[in-house]
Amino acid sequence: MCACSPVGPTGDNGPVYVIAGAAENGWDVLRCTESGAVLDARTVPGLVAAVTGIERAEHPRWVFGGEEYASLLEAGVRVRRCHDLALVESILLSFEGRYGEPATLAAAYARLAGLPVPEEQARTRRPSAQPVLFETEPDPLPGGVSPARACAEVLADQLRRIEGSAWAPRLRMLVAAESAGALAAAEMQANGLPYRADVHAELLTGLFGPRPANGARPKVLADLATEVSEAFGGKPVNPEHPGSVQRAFARAGIDLPSTKAAVLREIEHPAVAPLLRYKELSRLYAAHGWFWLDEWVREGRFCPEFVVGGVVSGRWASRGGAALQLPKLLRTCVRADPGRRLVVADAAQLEPRVLAALSEDSRLAELATAGDMYESLAEDAFAGQRHDAKIAMLSAMYGGTAGHAAALLAVLRKRFPEAIGYVERAARHGEHGRSVRSVLGRTSPPPAALMGEAGLDSLRAARDWGRFTRNFVVQSSASDWALTVLATLRLDLLDELPDAELVFFVHDEIIVHCRARDAPRCAELVERAAEQARRLVFGRTKVRFPLPANVVDCYADAK
Template sequence: MLVALVLDADGAGRWQKLHDDGTPAGPAMTASSPAAAVASLERAHKPRWVWADTSEIYPVLLDAGVRVDRCWDLHLTEALLLGVEGRHREPKELPGALARVLGLPAPADVGPPKKDDALTLFGPEPVTLPGDTDELAALSLVFRSQQRNPALGLLIAAESASALVAAEMTHHGLPWREDVHNRLLEEVLGPRPAHGQRPKLLQDLADQIQEAFGGREMNPDAPASIVRAFARAGIEVPSARRWVLKKVDHPAVKPLLDYKERARLWVAHGWSWLDTWVEDGRFRPDYVVGGVVTGRWASRGGAALQIPRLMRQAVIADDGWCLVAADASQLEPRILAALSGDSRLIEVCGDDDLYAALAEDSFKGERPRAKIAMLSAMYGGTSGEAGPLLAVLRKRFPIAVGYVEDAARVGEQGRMVRTRLGRTSPTPSAAWQELTGGADDSGESSSSSRQAARNWGRFTRNFVVQGSAADWTAALLGVLRSRLPADAHLVFFQHDEVLVHCPLADADAVIEAIAEAGREATRLLFGGTAVRFPMNAIPVTCYADAK
């Protein structure tokens, strides 16, 4: 059963049953309490909800205590369909999608609402639609248009389920102890400073740095000032990057590197971050499903996908609860094995530590060299020892290496590649096309052309693997969401890692649900493949103890 849903700015809502092809199956219904109407339909039918954008609609329902089982996210679906058609840069929001259906010029996307204008009890502001089309009718028209590529059905379902997960993660929030966060900041930076001042320990290091440069004033927060300070000391450095400074013999280097490390924490996850992003013991960032072209998630504010290892100490389960942390061990090499069907690599995937098994198989037990070789195959690295190691891998696993090299060649020609479920890489820019298509056979222009082609080939080489890994994790999230105990909540997800907050009594059930979700995701993508995708799950009180 399909039901289209619109939330109006006055707090009311409208819904309409649809046939499987998206045509109306009944009259439009008005609900003064859309959350109550949705809850009633959920209990009776568990329909698939058709709406413009999960990130705008679903939080309103969650705040009213209503959880839905399934949805069709028109925004995310339009992005996937446009990608397959080589039209990545066209507008993807409901007005643009509707305009294309009606044969009208597509208005530009306006983007997500600002945090200060976030959804309230009264729902989103009304949208202006092309042709003065009613929004409920627009949902039906666009949904019908989006049935044009049935091969993307599983990807669309997984992407829409991911959007539900993202909204629920923001709603429940990641447990975050403000007292622990404050203690960690004071240990690293000193007491909280007055506005506009450096923390004491940072200021002490700044004074040491200045003294090491002979007392001359300089700003350790400004790379240009650091470069000038070294120049005055008779040392030319091309930049103030850590790897450059580590090679310099000067008494300012040690306190400067220490300063940069602590300052990074202060700026990215200091007191201002804590005031902004943590409330009532929960960190609630906005997650962006498919925010990276490969399908990986991004976040909007809060640096949710870049939590420093130190700050994981502040992520602590509630009393009587635990955090079940799980990650897919070496996911991308296993994805490559399943994609390529390379029987030798599939055999290596039988080990929990794929790199150790690969080292024993091909690199005389040297795990670091085995890892470099595999990463070089997936990312196209050839510098240093990567080239010779990749040659060993190519000889031992020709089918797997050939798979990514074929993808690289397609990219070098400016063509698109696809992930396992059909997510499609963007086409290169017009400037790239002009550069690679207009160079002659010799000279600087030819060299630039070849370099541009190789760079895009490295992108498509990795796209097929990283994007297919994103497909797998999207399927995992969708399945896991449906298998968790009622009181267990997905509260964090990053690339191939999930974190579930649950009562202690539910920990074993959660661990089993994660294992089942991993197996089901593998079946959905790869059928009966022999590749193992182990999900190592453990219950912990503190996130920092998970690894």
């Protein structure tokens, strides 16, 4: 494991301010030490003026007690740094082996005060869809404490727990990057992804015909459904109902184990082609049809709600809008405003490079200095067969052994024993029900958290969980790097190109919307952030993490 820098652009020390709504229609402001101890407290009448003045003078870390950051963004105010109590609490609870306990401010304060811990309330998307940093507590805080005081006490407790850990330098980096991600997510939702509703509507009309009445099938889908039925002799078949499709094939003498596309492609029958086309188009229509356009695109912007750390590996998720699964077909709708450009950056072969850096396998690290790691791996170990090299590496990281994969993996094991040993040790930890950690300390859940109370009650379940932990160490460490890139880039843009907007982030891809004249410098900042994140997260590794930035007018042109 590499030695990580304890501080950096995402986690430097400095003053801390807690701000939360007060009972008298003002805002409580607490100035705290770096360890969370309260130095002084005051109540201010105006949120925007207070934050603007303090931010300009001190660039502190902020701890907000509710939806204050949403109001600040509406007023055009952005802050550089924060400490997100809920995200940090979730990271620390998992690190301490208490996965699944509520991580809200109310729950964290209740545990600290020895009070009954309230259940975490399910969230619903608010009609205004405004970005939030922290959710307002649904009920008064336990013990009647004020939100600002509760924030300060939970903050101090979290900082103590971090500093008391042998992983303190890495955890500091992780919670700083995660908190920076909360700021970026709120800003991205407020900015919105530039989106041409007219282009989307034109695509839908070309694919489906005129917009149908509510509840009706589009004409093209209706015609395909008719084709499917006619292929079975005219007896009605519902293409959306697996049982109806299987019964139709059974009447034709074909036993269909499922209606998955891969299964259908192996069948010779005149219904297959229209059925596959129906399935493809119906998925697009259900997920991104006219109703999606009405719901999610406003005034030229697609404004989804990003969920920082929404996946156990640290990857983001989204609530509504399927923001992280935007089909390639619809990327042509993402277009820069006049006078602006999109800077689109996508990391190349991120997870294999992360494995090389994590394992400190010198031979694999040398290959990971190349622009195309799979190409260099193929030349070194697989007689130039890039496809074999890719399958072998994916099998190593995901535990695949089917078909030719086992033989390819054996080649990797022989030539790169440190790298393969690293993921295989992680797999054994999982098979025995133990947790593993990312390079910065994000911790995998115990088996029962995702598999139910039965947990590892069979050899198969143990092996399945071993595959999970095998990949967790790589995927979560990749998330550590990507989030550090985002956090570093966000600060660089604030400093140099404050008019540039972060508008999209998914796993290993970033989009910035900026003025055309700023695009070349923005691209340089993206690539510089990738290099800074490499040093911060992985220390002195020789592994390269290319993040080439393309300047385009349309998202589809970056692919």
